[in-house]
Amino acid sequence: MRGAMHKILSLSKEEQENGIATHSSGNFGQALALSARMLGIKATIVMPENSPQVKKNAVAAYGARIIESGNSPQSREDTLANFLKKSHATECHPYNDKQVILGNSTATQELLEEYDLDDIVAPLGGGGLLSGTLLAAHYLSPQTKVYGAEPQGANDAFRSIRDGKIHPSLQPDTIADGLRTSLGNETYAVIKEHVTEILLVNDKEILSAMKLIWERMKIIVEPSSAITLASVLKNKAYFEGRKVGLIISGGNVDLKHCF
């Protein structure tokens, strides 16, 4: 939401009038749709056919136009490119965009205004939220260590940083559906320069942390958010006795099993 809102606010008046468009399987599409409605701007969201119904419903309820694509990353991109050719809308990438990254960074800015922290952990998928976290900590609290938490079944960023080049996320297999995407050149550069370490967590550990947050904090978070707590519980030796901040973003869970 922070990234989407900041991106729209950074556009010129004319660009804003022509509307914005993105492809997103979920949270970012909702955030862009809601930000656009709050600012009175047209939004078009390309969503894969297999997106959870709860996410499609939310995007539609926020007043955005939905265009369905196939389920492959290529099909999403082609569908968005076709739309952009026929309209004057500005593309807004969900994470590989400096303005989106800067918007995301405000979460960490606010966290650091309130607390002195030894460590911060952010979820790692395409890298937009982690990049914002890294930049805010670097400028506002340089002694704070920042970790990325990534699913073992979608560990392309871990391998990319290890090998010094971007590995695409080819066959991600994880319940954390917001973290299946590949790094972009913008996020790769920030993460490579600033991250302390990337912590890998499996789906069982993610679900266990998610249940703990639901039961004790009474907040509904999705697996892609709970992964930060999971990574701390898995690596107690890193964090014991230290003051740790966790970035949590997104609670889009299909609740049909609960009711």
Added chain:
Amino acid sequence: MRGAMHKILSLSKEEQENGIATHSSGNFGQALALSARMLGIKATIVMPENSPQVKKNAVAAYGARIIESGNSPQSREDTLANFLKKSHATECHPYNDKQVILGNSTATQELLEEYDLDDIVAPLGGGGLLSGTLLAAHYLSPQTKVYGAEPQGANDAFRSIRDGKIHPSLQPDTIADGLRTSLGNETYAVIKEHVTEILLVNDKEILSAMKLIWERMKIIVEPSSAITLASVLKNKAYFEGRKVGLIISGGNVDLKHCF
């Protein structure tokens, strides 16, 4: 939590040293256990055998002693009475207690400090939370109307106010397990004098409101809390165009179906 904490703080030093005890199927037991631990005081909670495991676990985790009773209200009371005979602990009734009611009233005090409200709706079981809500509104914002939301399957308070005498809750049948109890003389007196109206809601309406809160506010509330939103959605003609505050308390839900 507010009621439990205020009750303990109102005791003398000597009473505090002798500890406190209550019978509670759930939320109040947890609240008293946690309040007592925060203040360094011994707590004993009588819980019926059929209490949800998640509630027993939480009480135990807060360091209180649990004594199991049978499942009938009579068995709970007898078990507590037996314990009180053998100890010097002070009994703390979950709702029929002026200090508990005053503690509960602080939720409404804070709400009214932040918002001017036309109406407030509070859940209605034993009447402790509604009584606190009524007293706070009466003294701090007398023009605000205060409603109680009660399950249709446990409508003893509705019938008690209608008939001018306390009807016990004999065979309550509702998913809102925190609202199955009967009024006490303290809560009956406050409600009779101040309540605008008692709104009855069925279990289907409660569950539908609960799902909406989970999905859109991302807060885990239990049926006994969601009932306030359910009563507003059911009675739109009462609340349309008005500024309405909802009292929500308790998110103890067994999440085993969700995971």
